[in-house]
Amino acid sequence: MPEYLVRLVQVHESFRKAELQALADVAGIKIDFISYDEDSPFCVVGLPSDNAARTMISRGILSHGIYELWGEGSTYDNLHASVRKRSSEKWSLYHEIPFRFTLDSFRGSRKPADQRGIVDSFSYLGFMGPIRMKEAEVSFKVFEDYDNKASEPKHLYLGRFIGESGRQAKTTYDLKKRHYISTTSMDAELALLTANIALAATGKLFYDPFMGTGGFPIACAHFGALVTGSDIDGRSIRGTGGSARKGQTGKYDVAGNFKQYGTESHYLGAFISDLTNTPLRGLILGSEHGGYLDGIICDPPYGIREGLKVLGPREQLGEVERATHRDRYKEPTYIPPKRPYSFIAMLDDILAFAASTLVENGRLSMWMPTANDDDIELIIPTHPCLEIASVCVQPFNKWSRRLLTYRRLPDSEVSQEALLLAKKEYDKGVKADDLNAFRRKYFEGFKEYQRLQEAARATNDIVPEDTNT
Amino acid sequence: MKLLTLNFLTCAIKSCKSSPASFPLHPRDATLEIIESDLNLAFLRNILPRLMWSELCTITRELGLPALPETVPTGEDMVEKKEGEEEVASQTAKDLHRVLLETGIREGGLVCGNCGHEYKVLEGVGNFLLPGHLV
Ligand SMILES: [Zn+2]
Numbered sequence: 113m114p115e116y117l118v119r120l121v122q123v124h125e126s127f128r129k130a131e132l133q134a135l136a137d138v139a140g141i142k143i144d145f146i147s148y149d150e151d152s153p154f155c156v157v158g159l160p161s162d163n164a165a166r167t168m169i170s171r172g173i174l175s176h177g178i179y180e181l182w183g184e185g186s187t188y189d190n191l192h193a194s195v196r197k198r199s200s201e202k203w204s205l206y207h208e209i210p211f212r213f214t215l216d217s218f219r220g221s222r223k224p225a226d227q228r229g230i231v232d233s234f235s236y237l238g239f240m241g242p243i244r245m246k247e248a249e250v251s252f253k254v255f256e257d258y259d260n261k262a263s264e265p266k267h268l269y270l271g272r273f274i275g276e277s278g279r280q281a282k283t284t285y286d287l288k289k290r291h292y293i294s295t296t297s298m299d300a301e302l303a304l305l306t307a308n309i310a311l312a313a314t315g316k317l318f319y320d321p322f323m324g325t326g327g328f329p330i331a332c333a334h335f336g337a338l339v340t341g342s343d344i345d346g347r348s349i350r351g352t353g354g355s356a357r358k359g360q361t362g363k364y365d366v367a368g369n370f371k372q373y374g375t376e377s378h379y380l381g382a383f384i385s386d387l388t389n390t391p392l393r394g395l396i397l398g399s400e401h402g403g404y405l406d407g408i409i410c411d412p413p414y415g416i417r418e419g420l421k422v423l424g425p426r427e428q429l430g431e432v433e434r435a436t437h438r439d440r441y442k443e444p445t446y447i448p449p450k451r452p453y454s455f456i457a458m459l460d461d462i463l464a465f466a467a468s469t470l471v472e473n474g475r476l477s478m479w480m481p482t483a484n485d486d487d488i489e490l491i492i493p494t495h496p497c498l499e500i501a502s503v504c505v506q507p508f509n510k511w512s513r514r515l516l517t518y519r520r521l522p523d524s525e526v527s528q529e530a531l532l533l534a535k536k537e538y539d540k541g542v543k544a545d546d547l548n549a550f551r552r553k554y555f556e557g558f559k560e561y562q563r564l565q566e567a568a569r570a571t572n573d574i575v576p577e578d579t580n581t
Numbered sequence: 582m583k584l585l586t587l588n589f590l591t592c593a594i595k596s597c598k599s600s601p602a603s604f605p606l607h608p609r610d611a612t613l614e615i616i617e618s619d620l621n622l623a624f625l626r627n628i629l630p631r632l633m634w635s636e637l638c639t640i641t642r643e644l645g646l647p648a649l650p651e652t653v654p655t656g657e658d659m660v661e662k663k664e665g666e667e668e669v670a671s672q673t674a675k676d677l678h679r680v681l682l683e684t685g686i687r688e689g690g691l692v693c694g695n696c697g698h699e700y701k702v703l704e705g706v707g708n709f710l711l712p713g714h715l716v
Contacts, residue, residue, distance in 0.1 A: 315623030338624050340586060342709075349706050377618035381582045381685060383590070385709035389716060391593040391700070393604055404589060404631040441712030471631070538598075 113144060113158035115181040116165045117271045119216070119255065120153040121174050121279070124305065127515070128174045130502035131308050132157065135168045138311045143168075152257055153218055154269060156181060166275035171335060173279055173305045179253060179271025188233065191254075191268040195234075206272075209241045212248035220258035220265060230254060234270070278304075281334060284373070291372050292351060292364035294325045298411055298479075302506075306409055307331040309502065309517050310477035316406035321387045321465070324348050326366040328409040333370065333378035337406070341366075346384040387461055394468035394538040395531070403471045403520065411479040412458055459493045463518070464537035467497035470520035475501065477517045496530035497521055582707050585681040587640055588632050592693035593700075593709045602695040605636040608644055609699060611689030620670050620678045626656040628681075641680060649680065 144158035183195030314336030323341030351365025
């Protein structure tokens, strides 16, 4: 297969390969990873054609663009030798047309005179066309990869520009410009990235069970999916709860956000519900009807502010209290009781829900916080109907946040017992065993995480700055 | 709430889920709204085989909407048989789009046929939270 150079961004490193794989999967393109390094923004992949490369990268968030690889090497001598060997039969195709030839130094810089010298050293390519900075018909770039503070680059590439990424969406969907947000809205870059990793695309149906002000559904709609969502708090959907934006007045709601981006045709509306008592129908065994969701994306509520509660009385209700609820629930001011909910039990509920509602090969992408502890790092909730597709980590100081992505296995790859279990869990809400030692350990770590998160919020120091990309 | 979502929503009460009478939920005193949107052939094709068709027909009948075909249309039924590059949406596709993706319940109730519990829809948002005695 022809080789291409992806110019990645040097941020959210552990998500980049998962995103590239997802971009290839969603486009039905085969991708081979030839070289990839967490500490470098240059990745070489094998792809079937220029068109495949262009299609694939067009919705990428953690990349700038893709280039046909004309050569690479650890020194300029090696690079020139490689270019002669790999691409000499292509040179004549570009001899007469307007072109552009530039330099991209990562973590390094060159004086203008040196830049010119480097460009001139490629004169053997024989390009006679006019040099154009704008509207060139073909664009070449020399890439230099430096170690931090090194004086000379450690690796060099020459590439012919093929296509730009979809990273500008990060700016389009910037929360600073969104009408209606909340204090827990995930930043646009991560929301779009999650939608990519979950394979959101035209023709698909996506759902967020904890939608808040709709950040994930909005990101999925950007990639063409139709979306719906729910939240335990109806005010966040209808927008009467106010926005986190300072000085914002007037009514803003989730539907208004879709209108802002021109994707209101993709929004099916939302409903108020609680995942432990979901109104969405589940697996019907022995019927031709399986799942119906192509993807589920969520950032389950785990913070202090949102509280970790589900509907249900704190303890079993007495007969008198039951009667009171029965009499009052139709009154407009009725507030259902809520009970504390174990984070682990919630993760299991999400997996059981996904197993029961996803189409075969559909994806669940779920964010999950973890305290940085060797024992805890390894714990990934599992379900016999779901296979882990990728694990991406966003590290902070003492905790990290992981994006776990699962693939719903086709029924034919799952045992009958597993399907039956999935159905039973879904129907009856089988609860996790919190006393299991591993789970208890995780939960202790989780309390520590909550404490750290609270401290981080106090100093406003949660999200790392997007620097040197 | 677009009518499409009613094809996925059932009673939130766990003991109702195994009863066929809990699906679909039946609209009561429903005020409908039409919000026009772009016809999406790729989506219609994908979603058709996932629909529970006779239950969809039940809902449209109860809402007094024009009758849908008795059997579920196929992906091919979504395009007009025409030569040429561009796909043209068939009348069936347009009708389905109208019902599933442009028609919604603005106000009213959705009632479980098994337990009789009514879920309220306000400003187009259904509320499926259960009162304390039903959790
Ligand atoms: Zn019921």
